[in-house]
Amino acid sequence: MQPLALEVRNVSKHFGPVRALDGVSFCLRKGEVHALMGENGAGKSTLMNIIDGILRPDGGEILVDGRPVEIASPQKAHELGIGLVHQEIALCPDISVAENISMAATNRRRAWLMDYRALRDRAGEILASLAEIDPQALVGELSISEQQIVEIAKALALDCSILILDEPTAALTEREAGKLFEIIAQLKARGISIIYISHRMAEVFAHCDRISVLRDGRYICTEEVAATTQEEIVRRMVGRHLGDIFPPKNPGSATAPVLMSVNGLGDGGRVRDVSFELRRGEVLGIAGLIGAGRTEIALGICGLSRLTAGKVVFEGSEVTPRSYVQSISNGIVYLSEDRKGAGVFVDLPIAMNVSALDIDRVSAAGFVSRAKEQAQAKSLADQLRLKRGSLDDAASTLSGGNQQKVALAKLLSVCPRAIILDEPTRGVDVGAKAEIHRILRDLATGGTGIVAISSELPELIGLCDRVLVVHEGRIAGEVSGDDLNEEAIMRLASGLMIEGQEAR
Amino acid sequence: MSVASGTGEELRPVVLRDAAGGSWRNIASMREFGLVLIILALCVVMSFASPYFLSWGNFRAMLMSFSIEGIVVVGMTVLLIVGAIDLSVGSVVCFAMVVAGTAFLSGLDPWTASLAGIAASAFIGVAMASFVTLIGLHSFIVSLAFMVIVRGLCLAITDGRPLSLFSLPPSFKFIGQGTLPLDLRSLGFAQVYDVPVVILIFLAVVVVFDLLLRKATVFRKVFYTGSNEKAAQYSGIRTNRVKFFCIVLCASLSGVAGVLYMARFGAAPPTFGVGMELNIIAAAVIGGASLKGGSGTILGAILGIALLSVVSSSLTLLDVPPVWQDVIRGVILLTAVTIDHLLHTRKRARGAVRAS
Known part of the structure; x- marks a missing residue:
């Protein structure tokens, strides 16, 4: 030795x-x-x-x-x-x-x-x-x-x-x-x-x-x-058990009608030929290693990056966006993984954060109505159980979990039909995490399409009905039901399944 | 972590809302309040130092001296909030004067000529905004280049000689030189005050833009973009359009100021407004606009330029030699922003303690 x-x-x-x-x-x-x-x-x-x-x-x-x-x-x-x-x-x-x-x-x-x-x-x-x-x-x-x-x-x-x-x-x-x-x-x-x-x-x-x-x-x-x-x-x-408590899943979603389908998506870079379907009432997870292209897929679907191939269909009509503005008006919104950098305006008041996605909703004749804006923020803050002082306080006064709820409230303010969340509970403490999971499940039950990208396998397994695994910009496979476990995801994510087969 | 932050957040409203004291504390913590205090203190000191200081004549002179510049300050504040800057305002003010003056001398009526001057300034704004948003250059360097280019154009158009515009009709000169009587005797004031039209125009601009900046959806997007451009893009805001709009707005307001100067002086000197940009940026920054974008108020910026004006007036009344006045002005700028920065970092440190 x-x-x-x-x-x-x-x-x-x-x-x-x-x-x-x-x-x-x-x-x-x-x-x-x-x-x-x-x-x-x-x-x-x-x-x-x-x-x-x-x-x-x-x-x-x-x-x-x-x-x-x-x-x-x-x-x-x-x-x-x-x-x-x-x-x-x-x-x-x-x-x-x-x-x-x-x-x-x-x-x-x-x-x-x-x-x-x-x-x-x-x-x-x-x-x-x-x-x-x-x-x-x-x-x-x-x-x-x-x-x-x-x-x-x-x-x-x-x-x-x-x-x-x-x-x-x-x-x-x-x-x-x-x-x-x-x-x-x-x-x-x-x-x-x-x-x-x-x-x-x-x-x-x-x-x-x-x-x-x-x-x-x-x-x-x-x-x-x-x-x-x-x-x-x-x-x-x-090898460990799930310590967190997750909301109950929706086993019926496997046979529910398709809400959104993504066909042959490519961005000319990392993302190649990505196709998947999101069903009504389902929480769909996307797993993969850091750098595998999960975020890029989300950006492409929402028009935040340019697509070179593929289309997005929502409830039967094509909604492939050319810009994020278009995507928002189609009702498909994105929650960034970078909360401070791109999710919330930390220096601005909570109410102003919530109204940012579509100010016209709280305005009349080109002027923001303070009453409407406060009412909107209050109703969403209550719905999400945001722990806060005044709605005029800057978002920076909140804890990470509550800032994330503000970012979520901002998306919900436009009554979206589908939400793609990138690391929805990153840097969030356990209590707020469970609440965010509950909110996402409730939204899915209410008919909003939910796609959650996460690096935390327990979260994906506990929260999602079905998980797609991305490896080097492609969907390497999907796991659901009883097969939905960490080993299966890790195998697909690390390319073991593909490379292992090649070796044999 | 969760427990600690929970109690911290619950403490906060209690601190802010103790009975009726809450709103008073909110006002007292505003930067504008501090500026008002400083200006009042300066006025009190000066009223003892000089018998002329508190006269209506002196106040009118002070108001006059910053009211036209104040219109440019409004544009600059909007621009700073969006996270950009414009060093060319002095040149653009002059450009509007020169273009309007030339148009008038070539036979146009003064009102149409003025519109031409403002349009020319707006065009400079469009050119700068194109370089900033389409090519992606920083507004600092683009406006620095345009400061020089536009100044050169002013000199080229006039052959380097001031345009004499004595032939401007009195109806036009009225907007720069005229006064309206303000009768407040029924309220117990001793005399009828002659208020210059320029000051009224300035007040109108301030009121309108203060309202717009606080309430209008268009200007809301200015705050979003300046506060965090990426988050704004991820909220579906076309940030390049917002920046384009702000740059053109600032140049256009500079054009309006140029036309007012022309009406006031009855002349268009091609070297007018050299160094004006520094005074204007200083005023906006003293008033709370951040060079990093995302914050600033019209009221604060106006108080900023009022402070600079009171200081200038005081220095003159106290017979401070002109050569030393700039030094003192610079020291005041430095002191104001230093105090403000220290206050803010302390506030943020307190916030951090609360959040942890």
Whole structure:
């Protein structure tokens, strides 16, 4: 057995009353590629942020090369030889590759002037072993996969011996991912230990040595890849019961008439040939990994992005929108996953938020009627049981769950016929979550079409009558009834079903 | 989290609505109230420092000095709320004067000539708005370019010489120079006041736009767009149209101001209004318009320019050398926005404590 590069013992982390990590232990051997797997929210990112010094643990200890260490900051992590490549690319697009790679070194540099030649040479040296990228090129001009490689080079520039890769292939095509795995093999041969976070079963089993599984902030197991199966890992990742209470489902919806059908949708990019039907009284879920194209499908249906193919039919008449304005007048509305960025106007009063979708409803002769606007906001706020002060208070005074209700009230103000919700309960506490689920179920029962996109599998399973699974911009399959479980969804979402069949 | 935030939210209305004190506190917490206090304090101090300060003559002069500029401030405030800015207003004011003046000298009647001047300004607005919305350039840089271009046009049209417009008919000059008697003796005032027509026009513009900005659906979209452009798009608002409208509106109001200046001065100097944009932006910002968009009121902006005007008048009455007046004005601008920023961050910090 090789010596350990990194050992995490019994580490815990709380955010308020939420337990993100609960006594997690984890060992990384020298020179291995160690996959860390788990659902969204299992605690992977929290653990990695602790190892990189971004977060401080509440308890437990960390050993690097067998010595206990305190990682108080990312700088300290760098000194210990730990490099983290974040899921989102965090480079400066307007400066050169070489300067990006040496940013940390430049920050520490004592000299007054930049030594561009030394930067270039150093960057060239590091990049030479990775890929053919011109150190003088601007990062913004590179492809996503090249930027990913620059991120890795940036970590290597710190002479790291432990490299953490957080979903590095999420934004890459298959061929680009292949290149990345060649690089990972090279780094491994140089004795660098790698923690590899990914949702994709196939690539983990093809390129990693061991797999550790986290679930709900707890350590579950570590297995040698050679000694386990993909099914086993999926079972370990999801093996839990549903803690939340969900409203009762509508079993009759499976045979109900079709409300909306989407045929052959494509946006010329990620989304290809998406077709599905939404039935009356049904809550339809859309599952998939981050970046699989779930949001893009929703944007296309609502006219918020341009479609290159396909049509949307609602109750027998075609309603394919050319703009969101048209979609709203057709009664099909969208709730953004980015609540603060695109869902609510946080600085504006609650009542003004609610009326935003169609101000004419609360106006007469071009003037907003304060009485009508207040009445509209009050009626919807009561219906959604919004906890609030005055309707004139800014939305920013509300908690996340109540802000989400404001965003929902805004959509309901136009009496929509179908609502597509993107992560309807993201960042919402448990109580508000259950209420939002109840509201959605009631709307569906009342005849409004409900499509819910979510990254939380328990939510999809508890709430939805049927779940479509998106993999790389296409509908990989659907699950419903007794087959509606996390394993089935994960298999489809990680492409295991398709790739597994190809392998055989 | 849920428990804590729940109690926080329930506390809030109690704090705000204690008996009848609630609405009073709301007024007191408004920025406009603070500005009124500052202006009143300044007036009190000045009335001791100079015997002329409280005279009707001085007040009329102060009102006159900012009333035409105030019309441009209204346009600028709308523009700042939508999240844009216009540095070309000084040049566009001058452009309207020069175009209207030239049209008048070439034989057009002054009213039609004025309409031509305002239309020319609106056209400049359309051009700027096209660059901002169709090409996607920032309004700062587009209007900076137009500031220079339009100033150049003014000089080119007039050959660099001021247009003399003494031949303007008295009926037209009346809107810039005339007064209407205001008889308040029955209310206990000592004299009949001669109120300049310009001030009445200015007040009418302020009242109309204040009402529109608070009530009209069109202007509601201005707030949505400036507050969060993406959320506005996701609410089905065509944000580019809204921005286009605001830019053209601001340029058109600049045109109206230009025509009023022409009537007042009976001349059209091609270098008029240089540096005017800074005074106007300063007034709107002192009055609470945010450069990030989404907030601002007409009343606040007018109080902002009133404050700048009172300060200017005070500095003159106190015989402060003109060379130092700009320094003091700048310091006041900086002080006003600093205090406001600090007050707001503290308010937000309190809000955050409540929400957590």
